[in-house]
Amino acid sequence: MTQPVKITLSLIISILLIGTATYLAQQSANTTPGNEARLATPKPLTAFQLTAHDLKPLNIERLKGKWTLLFFGYTHCPDVCPTTLTELTQVAEQLPPEILNNTQFVLVSVDPQRDSPESLAEYVSYFNESFLGATGSIGALTAFTRQLDSKFSLETDPAGEPVVNHSSAMLLIDPQARYYARFKAPHYAEEIRAQYLALRNSYSPTTP
Amino acid sequence: MRLAQIFLFICLLPVVAAAADKLEIHDAWARETPPKASVMAGYLTLYNPSPEVYTLVRLSSPDFKRVEMHRTEQHDGMHKMLPVPQLTLSSKGRATFQPGGMHLMLIGPKKRLKAGDNVTLALFFSDGSSMKIILPVKKATANTDRTMHNNQHHSHSQQH
Numbered sequence: 001m002t003q004p005v006k007i008t009l010s011l012i013i014s015i016l017l018i019g020t021a022t023y024l025a026q027q028s029a030n031t032t033p034g035n036e037a038r039l040a041t042p043k044p045l046t047a048f049q050l051t052a053h054d055l056k057p058l059n060i061e062r063l064k065g066k067w068t069l070l071f072f073g074y075t076h077c078p079d080v081c082p083t084t085l086t087e088l089t090q091v092a093e094q095l096p097p098e099i100l101n102n103t104q105f106v107l108v109s110v111d112p113q114r115d116s117p118e119s120l121a122e123y124v125s126y127f128n129e130s131f132l133g134a135t136g137s138i139g140a141l142t143a144f145t146r147q148l149d150s151k152f153s154l155e156t157d158p159a160g161e162p163v164v165n166h167s168s169a170m171l172l173i174d175p176q177a178r179y180y181a182r183f184k185a186p187h188y189a190e191e192i193r194a195q196y197l198a199l200r201n202s203y204s205p206t207t208p
Numbered sequence: 209m210r211l212a213q214i215f216l217f218i219c220l221l222p223v224v225a226a227a228a229d230k231l232e233i234h235d236a237w238a239r240e241t242p243p244k245a246s247v248m249a250g251y252l253t254l255y256n257p258s259p260e261v262y263t264l265v266r267l268s269s270p271d272f273k274r275v276e277m278h279r280t281e282q283h284d285g286m287h288k289m290l291p292v293p294q295l296t297l298s299s300k301g302r303a304t305f306q307p308g309g310m311h312l313m314l315i316g317p318k319k320r321l322k323a324g325d326n327v328t329l330a331l332f333f334s335d336g337s338s339m340k341i342i343l344p345v346k347k348a349t350a351n352t353d354r355t356m357h358n359n360q361h362h363s364h365s366q367q368h
Contacts, residue, residue: 075242078249078314080280080287082239082348083307090350119244126242151286168287185282186308189350 034181034195034202042178048144050108050136053121058106058134060177066102067200068173069192072150072166074111075123080168080185081107085127090189091196092128099200102175109135110145110152111164148179172196176205226337227262231255231297238327238343239307243320248272250312250327250343251305256297263334264295264303271327273316280308294334307348323347 050058069088073081088105095103107124109115112135115123120133135141138154145151150167157163168185170192181199183192236252256262267275277292292310295303305311314327321327327343 076246077289078239078241078245078247079278079289079311080308082241082249086348087350122244123242153286157291163289165286165288167285168282169285184285185287 033191034198037172037181037183037195038199039179039181042174042176042180043147044176044178045147045173048147049140050134050144051117053117053124053133055117058132058136063173063177065175066104067175067196068104068106069170069196070106070108070148070173071170071187072108072110072145072152074109074164074166075115075119076111076162077164082127084170084185084187085124085131087187087189087192088131089127091193092130094189094193095197099197103196104132105130106132106134108141108144109133110141110166111154111162112136112138112141113154114162149182172199174203174205225258225260227260227264227333227335228331228337228339230258230260231262231339232257233339233341236329236341236343238312238314238321238345240321240323240345240347241317246316248314248317248321248327248345249307250275250314250329251307252312252341252343253305254295254297254303256299256301259299261299262297264297264331265334266294266332267312267329268332269314269327269329271318271321272314273318274313275329276313276315277305277310278313279310321345 045060045063047060052058052062056062069091071084073084075081085107092100092103092105105128107120109120115133115135117133117135120135124131124133136144141152145167148171150169150171152164152166155163155165170183170185170187171179172181172183174180181195183195232255234253234255236250238248238250241248254264264277267277269275277295278289279292281288281290297303303310312329323345325345327345329341329343330338331341332338
């Protein structure tokens with residue numbers, strides 16, 4: 001083998017090795033739990049007012065100082081909403097106490113005509129006594145879902161039955177009331193817990 | 209005359225087996241609901257081992273006002289529930305009702321059903337046959353849900 005061929009070959013090999021190493025490093029960064037769920041820049045929420053199942057307001061103040069895992073649903077939903085709440089029950093049971101202490105779990109009902117705060121109280125506490133249910137006027141719910149890049153629609157089927165459609169993602173709000181991460185459905189307890197813990201570990205309140 | 213009729217009836221009877229005699233039901237259960245819930249979800253797997261095609265056209269339960277088949281779908285990041293008017297089972301076909309997918313809507317319970325209770329369900333087929341089955345009521349845990357929608361989870365993890 002001539003000298004120039006040797007140099008060219010070793011160059012090609014080096015480039016391939018560096019390329020592979022970079023690719024693998026990127027892969028492992030992407031698969032770190034929570035990374036793909038986190039927003040590039042946390043989005044501070046603006047004032048909103050819903051009513052929690054304890055009849056106190058659910059507003060921006062109530063989100064501050066705690067992490068909040070929140071999703072949209074309604075109590076007449078027999079399949080997805082109870083399934084998600086069951087997964088969240090397991091998340092709550094398996095979080096270390098010091099983490100659980102400053103985590104709140106919130107179901108926001110987008111079906112205020114049928115879900116009163118009182119009926120939400122009974123519904124969410126069936127899953128876990130500490131879970132919070134909340135709802136509000138259609139206007140307040142529309143503004144709130146929009147802040148969280150979510151949406152819902154209320155329709156009536158041909159038989160006259162209400163049909164409620166809603167975003168399936170679960171939202172994570174940080175203790176500064178900033179929309180921080182978005183978990184796509186389907187929701188599984190292990191994945192939510194791993195992503196949530198990883199996001200908290202890498203969290204710094206001062207930098208995005 | 210009457211004998212001839214009976215003879216004819218007996219001759220025709222075994223030619224086409226009724227759906228209700230052929231279909232198998234597996235993993236049937238209903239999800240315990242919070243108090244006062246107006247709807248309960250039921251799950252099961254239907255399997256058709258026969259060479260015939262059968263269509264499930266209607267369901268009813270003495271424990272509920274109405275029973276419907278629905279499917280949860282994700283479109284554009286939204287959860288939607290779509291009615292399934294009827295369900296055709298091809299030969300060797302299987303239909304699975306499971307959390308997060310197709311499910312039975314047990315609407316308007318006559319009383320609250322709790323884990324340990326049973327839901328009686330009647331399935332009506334297009335050939336006129338019907339069958340009665342029992343769905344034990346269970347309180348779901350993340351694990352029961354997980355085993356039930358294992359397939360969905362599998363395809364979910366492949367996407368990443």
